[in-house]
Amino acid sequence: MNISELAEELNLSPTTVSRALSGQGEKYRVSRATVQRVLAAAEKHRVVPDALGAGLQRGRMGMVGLLVPDITNSFFSSLARSIELELRSDGFSVQLCDSAEDPEVEVELIEQIVKRRLDGLILAPVGRLSDRFVEAMTAAPFPVVMVDRILPELDLPLVSLDNAAAGRLAVKHLLDCGHRKIACLRGNRASYTDRERYRGVEEVLLREGLPTGGPLVCGDGYTRQSGIEGARKILGTVDLPEAVICLNGQGILGILEVASELNLDIPGDISVVAFDEQPWSALVSPPLTTIEQPVQEIATRAVELMKDQQGRGPGKSGHTVVEARIRIRESVAHR
Amino acid sequence: MNISELAEELNLSPTTVSRALSGQGEKYRVSRATVQRVLAAAEKHRVVPDALGAGLQRGRMGMVGLLVPDITNSFFSSLARSIELELRSDGFSVQLCDSAEDPEVEVELIEQIVKRRLDGLILAPVGRLSDRFVEAMTAAPFPVVMVDRILPELDLPLVSLDNAAAGRLAVKHLLDCGHRKIACLRGNRASYTDRERYRGVEEVLLREGLPTGGPLVCGDGYTRQSGIEGARKILGTVDLPEAVICLNGQGILGILEVASELNLDIPGDISVVAFDEQPWSALVSPPLTTIEQPVQEIATRAVELMKDQQGRGPGKSGHTVVEARIRIRESVAHR
DNA sequence: TAGTCTTGCACAAACGATTGTGCAAAGGTA
C-alpha cells in the first residue's frame, strides 16, 4: 500500500498524507488531529513512503557508495564499519563495492555508481591511475572523497595517513633498537601510499648512511600471495637482514607464513614491524609491533568531507592528514 | 544531462532515446542509424539513464541488502565479498548494513531496507528474535534469505551450516586425540546456531559418558570481550580441562589472549579447536585446528535462493544445509 | 490507382512521492 491509497482510504489527498508522514505537518498547517489519524493508519497498514519515489522527487537517494579494494582486509572492514555507522547516523545508507584489487573492476564499479546517481562516493582506490578512471571520476555528479590509497594527481578531497611519517616512525623504532640492516616488504608500488611509506623509510635509512634498495626491498602488491613471494626473497637469503618492515597489512601474513616455513625465529633471527593493527596482532607469537592507523578518525573525517561537499560535484582539495602511531610489542629485538 | 534533454538535442523523443540506450531498439523498431546516433551522442555527453527514474518505473532498483552483525568478523567480511561478487554478476548491487550485534539496531535497519523497497535481503541475524523483528520481516515486500545465524522459527529460505554436525566433528577430533575433559566456549546462547553447535558437542560427550555442563561451559556472546570473559572462567580454574572447543570466531581471540595472560601453553596445557577458519589461523603459535565453513558455497547458495524468489515477498522454506570440515593443525595434543 | 504492409518514431500514461500555491470554510472584528 502506498501513500495515495492510504490517502484515499482516509479521504485525504496524498499531499496531506505525505506531509503528516514526513513530519512537515506543522509547517504546512495540517491539523494535529489529521496528523494523528494518518500516523495511526500508516502504522496499521504498514505504510512507509517509498524511498524511490521520494528520492526521484528530491533528487537524492540518501545513499553513498563505499568502494574498497578488499573488504576482507581487516583495515577496510573496520573502516567500512565505522563509515557505515557515521553515515547511517546522518541518514545515509551505504552501497558496498569490492574491487578485489582489480583496477578494471574498479572503473566498472565507479561507472555503475555514477549511473545510480548516489549522493557521494567514499573511495579507497586500488591505487593505479588510468584514463578511464579519471574520466569516470570527473564525470561523477556527486562528491567523492578518497581515503587510504589516495591518488594525489586527482586533487579530490581526501583523508589519508601521513604515510611518509609513518614509514619514518617504523624505521626509527628499529634504529632505536639497534638494527642497521633493514629490509622492506612493499605493497603495490604503483600506489602513492606505498611509495610514500617507502619514501619515509628510505629517507631515514639514507640519512643514517645505512644500506637500502637492492635485495633489501621486495614485494609488489597488496595480496597475501604477493606478500609470500616478497617474504621468500627477503627471508630466504643467506645473509638475513636484521629486521624487516612490512608496509601493508596483507604482507605480514606472508612474512609470518614464510618465517614459519623457514623455521626462522622472530625476533631472534629477524625483527619485524608491520603496518596495520589487526585483531590478532597481539595474539601471534611473538606479539607484533605494529604501525596503527586511526581508523575511526579516518572514517569520521571522510564522512565530514563528504557532507561538506553535499550537493556539489566532485570537489577540490580538502586534504586531511592523520597520524599513525606505533604499538610496541615483542617482534623487535634489542641488539 | 538526462535522457529527455539528449532527445531534444537529437530531435527525437525520450522514448526513442530510452529504447536505443537500453538496447531495446530492435524490439521497438528504432532504425539502426538512429540507435547509433543516440549512442554516439550519449557517449559524448556522458548520458546514462538515471537509475532512480528507471527504478521507479520498473518497480525495482536492482539492489539487495546485506545485513550482518559484524563486518569486522572475517567470516562475515569473506561472506560479504563473495556475495557482492555473485550479486554484481547478476546485475544487483548491495547495500551493506552492520548491526554491531545489536538487535535493536538490526530491526531499525530492516525497517530502513523495507522502506527503500530493495529487491531482496540477505540477512545474517544477530540471532535473537523479537516481535518487532518478526513484524518487520513479514512486512518485507521482497524475498529474504537468512544465512549463518538462522532463525528457524521464521520459516524463511535459508542456508546454514549443519551446526550440530560441526559440533560433533570438533568433539570427535578431540576424543580421537585422547581428550576426555572437554570445555566449551559458547557464543550467544540465544542464537540457534550456538545452540545447535553446542547440542552437537554435548550429544557426543553424553554418549561417551563424559562430563559436560557446569563450569565446563562458559561464554555467552559474539564479541571479543565476551570471549575473554568466558575464557577467563575456563582457563582460570585450578583443574584445567584437557581441551576447549571454541564455538565462534571471535571467542578464539579471547582464548588466545587469556592463555597468553595466564602463561598457558597450547596445546601443552590445554588443547584447542576453534570454529571458523581465519586468515591468521595457521599463523599463530601453535597453528590452530579449526572448523571451517564453506563460505563461498554459502554465498552462492544464498544468492541462488534470492534469485529463485525474485518478484515475490518473503518466501517459505528452501533450506540449504552445508557441511563444515576440520582443518587439523597443531593446537590439539595427543594424549 | 487503390489498398495493404512495413518502417520509424512519438504520445501519453504510468511509477510514487514532494511542494508551492490556491481556495474554500470558519472565526473574528467593526
Place this chain on the structure above:
DNA sequence: TACCTTTGCACAATCGTTTGTGCAAGACTA
C-alpha cells in the same frame, strides 16, 4: 451585515524513466 484572517486541506506540476499503442509516410502488391 460586510470584510479580513486564519485554518485546513487539495490541485497540479515535477522528478526521469519505461512501455503499450497509435499514426503517419513510404514501399509493395494487385
